[in-house]
Amino acid sequence: MTSSVKAVEARGITKRFGPTIALNGAEISITEGETHALIGRNGAGKSTLVSILTGLQRPDEGEIRFAGQPAPPPADRDAWRQRVACVYQKSTIIPTLTVAENLFLNRQTARGRINWRALRTRARGLLEQYGVDVDADAMAGDLGVEQRQLLEIARALSFGARFIILDEPTAQLDGPAIQRLFARMRALREQGVTMMFISHHLDEVYEICQSVSVFRDARHILTASVEDLPHDRLVDAMTGEATAAYEYRTRTADASAPVVLAARNLGLAGRFEGIDLAVRSGEIVGLAGSGSSGKVGLAETLVGLRKADTGTVTVNGTAVKGGDVPSTLRAGLGFVPQDRHHEGFVPLLSIAENATIPIAHKLGRFGMISPARRRERGDRMISQLDIKTTGPDQPVADLSGGNAQKVVLARALADDPKALVVINPTAGVDVKAKHSLLGAVEDAVDRGAGAVLVSDELDDLRICDRILVMFHGKIVKDVPRGWTDTELVAAMEGIDHS
Structure with missing residues (x-):
């Protein structure tokens, strides 16, 4: 029309x-x-x-x-x-308001006092009209x-x-x-x-x-x-030029390499159960599945954003405390979250400040950070990840989405982690930024890290040595490199569990 x-x-x-x-x-x-x-x-x-x-x-x-x-x-x-x-x-x-309050923020009523029952009824009608399966009374932050x-x-x-x-x-x-x-x-x-x-x-x-x-x-x-x-x-x-396809690297898995990230009998009610996995140095393991498969919840549990009900997580040989992000970081894990805007960076801080948060204690003495050393590390990360910026002192809030995501990855790599967990790293970035981000993950693995990559993009998953497919909270298939789109999507949709 x-x-x-x-x-x-x-x-x-x-x-x-x-x-x-x-x-x-x-x-x-x-x-x-x-x-x-x-x-x-x-x-x-x-x-x-x-x-x-x-x-x-x-x-x-x-x-x-x-x-x-x-x-x-x-x-x-x-x-x-x-x-x-x-x-x-x-x-x-606004996470501290309900779904209904968010829907009608600043227009809860035409005049007089707010009729909360009527507001919730209006919200339910609107959610139903647009096919949004969310409770109008739920807190938006949940x-x-x-x-x-x-x-x-x-x-x-x-x-x-x-x-x-x-x-x-x-x-x-x-x-x-x-x-x-x-x-x-x-x-x-x-x-x-x-x-x-x-x-x-x-x-x-x-x-x-x-x-x-x-x-x-x-x-x-x-x-x-x-x-x-x-x-x-x-x-x-x-x-402005022809863009070459990403050149996926070939690696030979070393079965004798040390395990740098492991989970045993990991379970979280309503999300996943009975998860066992082991990621070795020099290996990229993908997690694939639908939005309800539990893959993101599992990744967030590995890094301590969520606390498992059962099981243990080990990073670089150290058992980490469940639900404790600092514990996993100290053990040698780097993390790129799913939502960079809420969990990935502090918008008003500079590129150098954001990217060096995990290593701030190493940039000076007696609790004081050396601005020169911080800027030097920021410059190095800008060069390594090809971040388009005016310099290390530019606020991350002023960057484009792809360059902000590179800062998030720079932070994850700042302390040369032994293990990486990366969730949807290329969401909302252009082709060249995507190549830079995937290349940086492969560079870290080539230096000896082990990585878990969660992505909804099949092309992202092609850098993986193998892919664990999740379905309804369980790992149903371990797919080696060389898969076809049809094979992987069938497993993700629960069609093929062989």
Whole structure:
């Protein structure tokens, strides 16, 4: 259901942050009733454009128009919400409020006292309308990543805006959840809702979008119909060059290498049970499965974010205290969490400060940190991981998603860990950043670390020497290197347990 009317137009948008030009004469035009992809590498200007399209930033030059009319004044937030809603990659859910309170924050009632029973009833109706299987009375802080994402989508849609921005909505969703989202997006499009879809997964662009705009180096590069744009031309527009496929390394497993991370009879009620695993030095072991398989819960238990009900975890020969992250770190484990925004870094601290948190005690004497030594280590990590930044003192909050993720990995590798647990390391990053992140994990393993890699991306799992497939909280298959997509997906869906 499309027309020739433009739901939104951005013309000649320029935005500067000090000496940095975030957008340079950029533009985008989206027709009513279509799903339009905005893609580009990290740092291309996508997030800045989103902040301008939602009225959070004012452009230095250029104009925004909705349905042919000028955008409202920046201070008129209600007028902006009537025109555009955004589901951000970084969750805006308030964890100390209930689901119902989050859905109707600042609009609990038109006047007078809040009718809490009516509010919960409205919330249940909204959740049912958008297929979100979450208790309206639950605390938002108890929700998983997928549930928080779906709650964000339901809340954005509830404002009634006819133009919705979805910023990396699939980055931390598994396959079935993505398909549920896409089904809802198709239904909304049939109702005339216009969407701008931001993703680093080009297959998703071809599956759900009708048109696409590419940004590179703060500029608009091209806009085209998806069906008329070959995949290789799209990649070339994003990168300015042909991007080579990742070269997966070959390793020969050493059965005599020491075990650096082990679990025995590990169990956590409602998530997994009877888990035994052993990861050797120089080995990458993958954990694969659906969102309900228990793979993320298992990984978080290995690092001490969760406390197991049964069993033990051993890191580099040391039995660690359950539910105690410092204990696992001291034993020699590095960790990249699933949600970098909430668990991966401190936004207002610098790159050097974030990346050296595990080794701060080694950067000075008598409890004092040497700023020079911290910056030196920060510079080294920036070089090793190719972090795009103005320098080690730049706040991580100012970085693009892919570069922020590199800082999280730099922190995990700072103390040369003997074991690594890495959860969805490439979620929401571009092709080149993905190659850098996977390469850094392989480098650590080549130096003698053992790694557990949890990912919803089959391409990420190809660096693994073997993959443990989880299904309903149990390991059902140990798949060696050389698997096919069909074989692995069948095991993940519980079709093949042989």
